[in-house]
Amino acid sequence: MIKLRFILVGKVKDSYLKTGYEEYIKRLSKYGKVTLEYVDEEKLNDSPNKLEILKALDEEGEKVLNRIKDDEYVITCDIHGKNIDSIEFSSFLEKNIDLGKSTFTFVIGSSYGLSDLIRKRSNFLLSFSKMTFTHPLTLLLILEQVYRAFKIMNNENYQK
């Protein structure tokens, strides 16, 4: 059984986004066991300096990494990552399933950014866009894209 884990650092205030997550989790459950986990964002003052941010990111990074086992395939959303198209992304997941990977863990950092600890542990850094989106919106994008990938993999029509 394929496991699909989505880990977001931080809280999601907009309930419409949570409704969207639930919708895609429901649809994705056809292809595997799906979980969505929230990791607490570190609390910082209003204008933290660079050192304070890096420290917070590493603390968040450690909390994320503590949840991830060695055999998990970690795909992290990173604006500096690689931008591939939906068909390539689907082939890429399919190839890794064929190679025997069974747990795919998708990580979205906090609004402060991403710890290098997470980057180093990641098997793939995925960029959606040069544009910056909020992290809760990025979670909706990755859920939609993973769902699309499984539809493509299974030669199913994608619902409009």
Place this chain on the structure above:
Amino acid sequence: MIKLRFILVGKVKDSYLKTGYEEYIKRLSKYGKVTLEYVDEEKLNDSPNKLEILKALDEEGEKVLNRIKDDEYVITCDIHGKNIDSIEFSSFLEKNIDLGKSTFTFVIGSSYGLSDLIRKRSNFLLSFSKMTFTHPLTLLLILEQVYRAFKIMNNENYQK
């Protein structure tokens, strides 16, 4: 007064996305008069041929263009367009406002794609990603990105 028009070809079934649109329209109203318009998608059978699709796209394109006046600055979301970052996008809008443009019209095609009629009329073709997203989700992305652009332009902190 800046006018921001968003035109989507097709219907949006997911009510959570509509809630998201309303949220960004409300926030954007601080910076201009915002409208969201839906143009009917052409009805096609389940497996239309290429000619039928092109014909439908052109019919949709004409309906969109009938709504657009000559002095509007048209930015169309197109996977084959240019991917710029959020700061560049903000500068780009600001430059056009400084040049005297007052109506910005953002167009998102239907699930069949985009008519060349719209491409030709567009002042700018904007790509978010190599990845394909649903058109209703693309509308949420452009709303978020235009909102972000105005926050950057006005040196305001972006809400997490």
